Amino acid sequence: MNKILNYSAVKAIVMRHLFEWRRNLDRVVDTFWWSTIDIIFWGLTSSYIKQNNPQIPNIVTLFLGGIILWTFVQNSQRDINMPLLNDAWNRNLVNLFSTPIRLRDFIAGTLVLGLIKLSMSFVFLSVVAFLLYQFNIFYLGYFLILAMVNLILVGWWVGFIISGLILRFSYRVEAFAWSLVFAIYPFSAIFYPVDILPGWAQAVAKVLPTSYIFESMRSIIFDGTFSWGNIIISFILNLIYLTLSILFLKKMFRESLRTGRLVKLN
Amino acid sequence: MVNTMNDEMIVEVRNLTKKFGPANAKSVAVDNISFSIKEGEIVGFLGPNGAGKTTTIQMLLGLVIPTSGTIDIFHKSLFQHREEILSEMNFSSTYTHLPWRLSVFENLYVVALLYSVKNARDKVAEVIKKMNLEEIKDETIDKLSSGWITRVNLARTFLNNPRLILLDEPTASLDPEGADEIRKKILEYRKREKATILWTSHNMAEVEEVCDRVIFLHKGKIIAEDTPRGLAKTIKFCRVSFIIEEKQDEFLRIIAQNKWKAIVSDKFITIELVEEDIPLLIQILAEEEISYSEISIDKPTLEDFFISTARKK
Numbered sequence: 001m002n003k004i005l006n007y008s009a010v011k012a013i014v015m016r017h018l019f020e021w022r023r024n025l026d027r028v029v030d031t032f033w034w035s036t037i038d039i040i041f042w043g044l045t046s047s048y049i050k051q052n053n054p055q056i057p058n059i060v061t062l063f064l065g066g067i068i069l070w071t072f073v074q075n076s077q078r079d080i081n082m083p084l085l086n087d088a089w090n091r092n093l094v095n096l097f098s099t100p101i102r103l104r105d106f107i108a109g110t111l112v113l114g115l116i117k118l119s120m121s122f123v124f125l126s127v128v129a130f131l132l133y134q135f136n137i138f139y140l141g142y143f144l145i146l147a148m149v150n151l152i153l154v155g156w157w158v159g160f161i162i163s164g165l166i167l168r169f170s171y172r173v174e175a176f177a178w179s180l181v182f183a184i185y186p187f188s189a190i191f192y193p194v195d196i197l198p199g200w201a202q203a204v205a206k207v208l209p210t211s212y213i214f215e216s217m218r219s220i221i222f223d224g225t226f227s228w229g230n231i232i233i234s235f236i237l238n239l240i241y242l243t244l245s246i247l248f249l250k251k252m253f254r255e256s257l258r259t260g261r262l263v264k265l266n
Numbered sequence: 267m268v269n270t271m272n273d274e275m276i277v278e279v280r281n282l283t284k285k286f287g288p289a290n291a292k293s294v295a296v297d298n299i300s301f302s303i304k305e306g307e308i309v310g311f312l313g314p315n316g317a318g319k320t321t322t323i324q325m326l327l328g329l330v331i332p333t334s335g336t337i338d339i340f341h342k343s344l345f346q347h348r349e350e351i352l353s354e355m356n357f358s359s360t361y362t363h364l365p366w367r368l369s370v371f372e373n374l375y376v377v378a379l380l381y382s383v384k385n386a387r388d389k390v391a392e393v394i395k396k397m398n399l400e401e402i403k404d405e406t407i408d409k410l411s412s413g414w415i416t417r418v419n420l421a422r423t424f425l426n427n428p429r430l431i432l433l434d435e436p437t438a439s440l441d442p443e444g445a446d447e448i449r450k451k452i453l454e455y456r457k458r459e460k461a462t463i464l465w466t467s468h469n470m471a472e473v474e475e476v477c478d479r480v481i482f483l484h485k486g487k488i489i490a491e492d493t494p495r496g497l498a499k500t501i502k503f504c505r506v507s508f509i510i511e512e513k514q515d516e517f518l519r520i521i522a523q524n525k526w527k528a529i530v531s532d533k534f535i536t537i538e539l540v541e542e543d544i545p546l547l548i549q550i551l552a553e554e555e556i557s558y559s560e561i562s563i564d565k566p567t568l569e570d571f572f573i574s575t576a577r578k579k
Contacts, residue, residue, distance in 0.1 A: 006349070008386075012379035019372045020365060023406070091363040095422075098327040098357045099380040100349040258331045260286055263324055266362060 005108050009101040013109025014116070017083050021117070030078060031121050035071045036128055042067050043133045058221045064135045065217055066190040068125050072151035073158070073188075073210060074181055075121055079114030080159025081177040084166060093266040103253050107246075111156065118152065143220055146231050147213045153238040154209055155181070160245035164252035170265055189214045209234040209241070276430060276462055277303035277326070282335035284321050284486075295321040297486035298335070303462055305429075310473040310494070311466040312568075313483035314576045319466050322483070323432050326464070327357055339430065353381060358423040359434035360416065366408040370399055370418050373407065374425060381426035389425060397421040397451065412439040420448060424455055431455075433465045437472060445469070449476060470569035474498075480568070482575060489575065494568045501566035501574055506544060507536045508558040517556050524550075541565075 021027045046063035050056065083106075087093050096106075129135040138144060162176045187201055188210035194202055205211040212234035216226040256262040280300050285292040296318040303309050311319050324330040326337060328348045337344040339351045364373045371390060378386035394403050397417055402410060407418070416439060423431055436452065437445035453476060456463060467473050473480060474494040482490040482497065490497055510517055511533050518535070521528045526547075527538040539547065544563065551558065 006382065008379045008382040012376050015372075015379065016365065016368070016376040019369075019376070020367045023367045087365070090365045091361075092365050094324075094327075094329060094359070094362045095357075095364065095377075096380070097329055098352065099377070100352040100382070101380055102349065254331075257329065260321075260324070260330050263329050 004104075006101065006105045009099070009105040010109045010112060012101070013083065013106060014113045017086065017113050018116070020086065027082070030082070031075070031117050032124055035067070035075070035121060035125050038067045038071075039064065039125055039129055040132065043129065043135070047133065060133055060135060061139070061221050062218065063191060064129050064133060065137065065140065065221065066214065068122070068129065068137050069147055069151055069213070069217060070185075070188075070190055071121065071125060072118065072148055073155045073184075075118050076114050076152045076155025077159040077162070077181045078155075078177065079117055080110050080156055081162050081166070083110045083113065084163050085174060085177060088166075088171075088265045091266050094263060097262065103250060107160075107249075114155075115152075122148075140217065140220055143216065143226055147217065150209055150213050150231070150234045150238055153235075153242055154184075157238065157241040157245040158184070160242075160249045164245070164249040167249075167252040167256040167261060167265070170261060184208055184210060187211065193218065207237065209237040212237075274305045275302045276305045276340055277301075277464070278336075278338040279322075279326075280336045280338075282322065282325065282337065283333045284318075284325060284330065285333045294486050296325070296332075299483070299486070299488045300335075301481055301488060301491065303464065305462055306456070306460045307479060308456065308463045308465060308477050310477035310480040311464055311483070312470075312473060312480055312572060314572075316485075317483040318486040319483055320434065323357075323434055323464070323466065326432060327355075328352060353426065354428055355430045355432065356381075356423040356426055356428040357432045357434070358419045358436055360419075360436065360438040361434065364407050364415070364418065364422070367406055369404050369406050370394070370410075371403045373418065374422060377422045378425045383426055393421050393424055396424075413441070413444040416440055416444070416448060417451075420451060427459060428461060429459075430462045431464070433463060435467050436465070437467070437469065445472070452476070470567060470572055474568045482572075484575065490571075497571045498566045498568050501570045502540050503538050503570075504541050504544070504566055505536050505538055505564040506547060507534065507560075507562045507564070509533050509560045510535055510556060510558045513554070513556045516554065517551075520550055520554065 021031075042063040043060065046060045050059045053059070087096055126137050129137065140147070158181050162173075162180055165173045165176055187197070187204045187208055189197070189205055190210075194205045194211050194215060197205055212230040216230045219226045253262070256265070279302070282296055282299050283294070284296040285294050287293050299318075299322070311322070313319050321330060325332050326339070326344070328344055340354060342351060344351055368376070371394065374390040374393065375386055378390050383389045394400055397420065399417060399421060402414055407415060410418070416436065420436065423433075433452070437448050440448060449472065452463065455461060465473070465477060477494055480490075480492065480494050480497055481488055490500075514530075514533070514535070518528055518530065521537060524543070524546075526543070529536040529538075537547065
């Protein structure tokens with residue numbers, strides 16, 4: 001029983017939400033719709049800028065690359081939080097946590113589920129970007145894999161913090177599941193370099209793993225090179241934040257059992 | 267009732283207390299309770315709203331951490347062997363819902379996986395058959411009536427062949443026929459598997475019918491513990507009802523003289539008195555030539571115990 005993971009329980013979480021996903025238009029919209037709208041909007045905007053400013057090279061690549069990579073952060077974060085919220089909305093948390101499942105099995109299930117959905121949305125968006133703007137995300141080469149790993153980790157630690165806050169403050173903070181990740185959006189330097197940010201904002205950007213990834217993306221697009229140093233800094237920051245966020249979530253889960261908030265969320 | 271009990275205690279709760287709220291203003295939901303349940307026993311967990319029944323069940327399920335006290339289930343500490351213990355227990359409540367966008371089969375399959383049931387699909391199919399759910403197995407939960415949902419909830423409870431089942435008002439949303447069917451299914455399972463059941467309900471007749479023993483909670487404390495009949499017997503008063511169409515005033519005057527309590531509704535009169543006084547009442551009726559067309563005597567029930575205890579405290 002003291003296995004690191006209870007694979008059957010992990011599978012249960014994945015199956016439970018995949019069964020629901022195909023019948024729930026909200027979740028399908030979350031997976032595909034908003035990112036597709038972003039691709040269309042920013043693709044058209046960047047095409048227009050390029051037409052009027054031909055001296056700016058690779059502007060479409062910059063915008064579409066940024067949008068697709070940001071999708072990893074946003075979707076992986078949301079996929080961490082939605083299973084918890086979904087079970088709370090369904091008044092199923094008591095049923096769920098009265099079984100032998102442990103928090104770690106639940107987290108592992110949400111991670112696997114998130115990766116499955118992220119793969120689907122990534123393939124879909126890549127195809128849409130290619131069909132509409134002949135943009136090939138794989139042009140970023142193996143940097144794409146390094147960026148994906150780091151950005152998914154960002155989504156995960158932000159998601160764990162939000163889940164911890166939901167366990168602590170209940171539905172009062174459920175809007176964080178859709179909004180909190182955007183707190184790092186302006187400091188992540190997705191479409192512009194960190195240098196143009198004011199001093200205090202640069203300081204914030206320096207402690208965010210995302211800014212190093214998007215700086216590297218721009219280096220590849222404009223110079224064809226990227227700094228391994230940036231990738232390593234991003235990865236180290238991610239490991240630190242991921243560890244802290246898991247400890248925070250564990251503490252909040254334990255607190256929710258002590259205060260009875262887990263049951264009240266139901 | 268079939269005797270499926272042996273003397274082995276499989277639930278032992280000692281000095282269990284749960285306080286909620288900030289340190290300086292804590293409210294006590296469960297106040298230093300201790301009880302044991304024998305293997306194969308059905309124990310009714312009764313009490314008015316806010317008595318602490320649900321909090322106790324939540325602690326037995328590891329959903330709420332107690333402030334103090336110990337819970338041993340199957341001779342192991344729940345806090346140290348949570349997964350092991352929960353894999354041999356199950357729980358069903360009218361107040362928790364199943365994911366409503368999943369079909370009956372999908373819901374049961376997910377639960378089977380959560381309990382690491384081997385050959386989960388086959389087990390689900392077997393339980394669906396036993397619970398007569400074949401005709402709705404592909405329906406999503408949101409399309410089912412409350413009667414069907416209760417049956418599905420109960421089917422969910424049997425998936426891991428639990429040795430201990432906690433049932434929180436399992437028949438609360440059902441009509442009498444549906445409730446009877448659910449009770450039969452539970453009792454069949456208990457007989458077959460020699461399972462132990464902790465059963466909360468506000469339906470006192472149901473508790474009297476199914477429970478071997480009752481634990482009565484009030485304001486977080488256990489205030490009585492006995493068989494349903496034993497608890498009912500602690501109430502000394504019984505009720506005698508008549509239909510009296512003539513000499514009603516004279517009859518009520520005699521009742522008042524004897525300091526019995528009468529409830530009058532048109533020609534229906536109910537007298538509350540100790541059982542030993544019934545012959546005296548009948549004798550007075552005969553002597554005063556007061557005629558009645560119907561008479562019924564109701565002995566005290568568990569419901570009377572419930573109402574009287576809840577009011578007294």
